[in-house]
Amino acid sequence: MSNIILHADGLYHVYESKAEDGNVVALRGLHINMKAGEAVAVVGPSGSGKSTLMKCLGGLMKPSAGSVTLSGKNMTRLTGPELVTLRQKTVAFIFQEGNLLPDLNARDNVAQPLRHQGVSSKKALSMADAMLTRLGMAHRIQALPAMLSGGEQQRVAIARALITNPRLILADEPTGALDPVTSREVLALFKDLHINDGVSFLIVTHSKEVAAFANRSLELRDGRFVAEHGEGVDVENLSQDRELIIDETGTVTLPPDLLVRLGGAGRYTVGNVASGYLSLQGEAVEAMGEMQLATACPACKHDYGGSDDQLCPSCGSSRPMVEVKA
Numbered sequence: 001m002s003n004i005i006l007h008a009d010g011l012y013h014v015y016e017s018k019a020e021d022g023n024v025v026a027l028r029g030l031h032i033n034m035k036a037g038e039a040v041a042v043v044g045p046s047g048s049g050k051s052t053l054m055k056c057l058g059g060l061m062k063p064s065a066g067s068v069t070l071s072g073k074n075m076t077r078l079t080g081p082e083l084v085t086l087r088q089k090t091v092a093f094i095f096q097e098g099n100l101l102p103d104l105n106a107r108d109n110v111a112q113p114l115r116h117q118g119v120s121s122k123k124a125l126s127m128a129d130a131m132l133t134r135l136g137m138a139h140r141i142q143a144l145p146a147m148l149s150g151g152e153q154q155r156v157a158i159a160r161a162l163i164t165n166p167r168l169i170l171a172d173e174p175t176g177a178l179d180p181v182t183s184r185e186v187l188a189l190f191k192d193l194h195i196n197d198g199v200s201f202l203i204v205t206h207s208k209e210v211a212a213f214a215n216r217s218l219e220l221r222d223g224r225f226v227a228e229h230g231e232g233v234d235v236e237n238l239s240q241d242r243e244l245i246i247d248e249t250g251t252v253t254l255p256p257d258l259l260v261r262l263g264g265a266g267r268y269t270v271g272n273v274a275s276g277y278l279s280l281q282g283e284a285v286e287a288m289g290e291m292q293l294a295t296a297c298p299a300c301k302h303d304y305g306g307s308d309d310q311l312c313p314s315c316g317s318s319r320p321m322v323e324v325k326a
Contacts (some may be wrong), residue, residue: 004069005168005200006034006057011066013052013223020039026052027063028223036167038196039201041211044220050170053220057202058091058170059267060230071167088117092166094158096173100145108130110159117164135189150177158186162193168200170191175210180311180318186215209321229286290300292320 002102011030014023026049042050055061057068059075068075071090075083090115092113100109110128115121132141135155145153154177161169169190175183191213193199203210211217296303302314310319 001034004033005036005038005071006032006202007069008032008057009067009069011053011056011068013049013056013061014062014220026223027056028226029066032057032218032221034200034202037194037198037200038216039190039203039214041214041217042202042220043206043211043217043278044273048220049223050220054170054172054202054204056095059087060093076289078188089166090114090165091159091164091168094161094169094174095169097177100153100156100160102145105142105144106137106156106159109145109156110163127163128159131163132156135159136185149184151179151191154178154181155186158189164196166199168202171201171203171205172233173205174324175205175207180320183207183209184310184321272315292321294320 008030010030011027012025013027014025016023030053031219033131043055044050052061057070059068060071062076066076070086073086073147075086078086083294104112107125107128110131111121111124114127116123119127129138129141130299132138132155135158135160137155138150140148140152143152145156148156154174158174161171174190175186178186187210190201194201194213201214203214205211213253217229218225219229293304293308297312297315297317298320300312302312304312312318312319
C-alpha cells in the first residue's frame with residue numbers, strides 16, 4: 001500500500017474571463033507528493049493561487065489540466081457520488097470563514113457530517129457534544145452561529161471537520177479569525193492529532209507560527225512552487241525552469257537547489273557588480289526556525305521565568321511566540 005495520501009501531477013487551473021486582460025492562469029503545472037501523516041504548509045502572497053490549489057486538491061474544483069490522486073484514487077476520473085464518498089471517508093476542510101449553517105446550532109452543525117454518513121442522530125449529537133467539549137465549547141453547544149464570536153465559530157468549524165476522524169485535513173487560514181491564545185490551543189490540538197493519531201495536514205497560511213507547525217513549507221508565487229523549506233525537501237515539487245523571481249519590492253526568490261548550493265537562507269554581500277555578474281557571499285542561517293513562547297513580555301518587560309502563562313500577569317497582553325534559530 002502506498003504511503004502517499006495526496007498526489008498532484010501537472011496541475012493547471014485557468015479562470016476564463018471576457019475582460020480585456022483575458023483569462024487568468026491561477027495554477028501553472030504544480031506537482032505535489034504528500035505522505036500519510038505529514039504536515040505541509042503552503043505559504044505565499046495574496047493572489048498566488050493558494051485557495052484555488054486547496055479547492056483542486058480537495059475535489060471541490062476540477063483542475064483545467066493535470067490529475068489529483070487522493071488515498072490512491074484519481075479524483076479527476078470519479079463520478080460525482082464516488083467523489084463525495086471518497087471525500088467523506090478521507091478528507092475534511094477548515095475555511096477561515098467557518099462556513100457554518102446559520103439555522104443550526106453548534107452541536108447540530110458539528111453532527112451534520114456524521115448524519116450524511118448514515119450515523120443515527122442520537123449518536124451523532126453525542127459525538128458532537130464530546131468534540132465541542134474537547135475544543136472548550138461545551139457551554140455554547142445550543143448557540144446559533146450568529147450568537148458566536150469569530151473565534152467560537154471557527155472552533156465549531158474545526159470540531160465539524162474533526163468529527164469524522166479524517167485522514168487528511170485541508171485548512172485555509174485555520175487560525176486567521178482567532179486570537180493568539182485560542183490560535184495556540186487549536187495548533188496544540190492539530191499537533192496532537194498529527195503526532196498521536198497520524199492525521200495529515202495541508203495548511204494554507206500567512207502565519208509563521210502556523211507554518212512552523214508543519215514538517216515542511218512550500219512557497220507558492222504566481223501559480224508555481226518556487227521554494228521549499230523544512231524536512232525532506234523534494235525538488236520535484238518545484239517549477240522545472242529553475243527561474244529567479246524578483247517582486248516589486250526587489251525581493252529575489254531562488255529555487256531551493258540553488259539556495260542549497262549557496263548555503264541556505266541568510267544575509268549575503270553582493271560583489272563584482274561592475275563585472276557583469278553577481279557574487280553572493282555570506283553566513284547562512286536556517287530557513288525555518290522553531291517557534292517558542294517569549295521569555296519576556298514585549299509590552300511591560302515582565303519576565304515569565306519558566307511559566308507557561310499565555311497572558312502577561314502584569315499588563316494582560318497576549319504572550320507572543322518568537323522564532324528560535326538552531
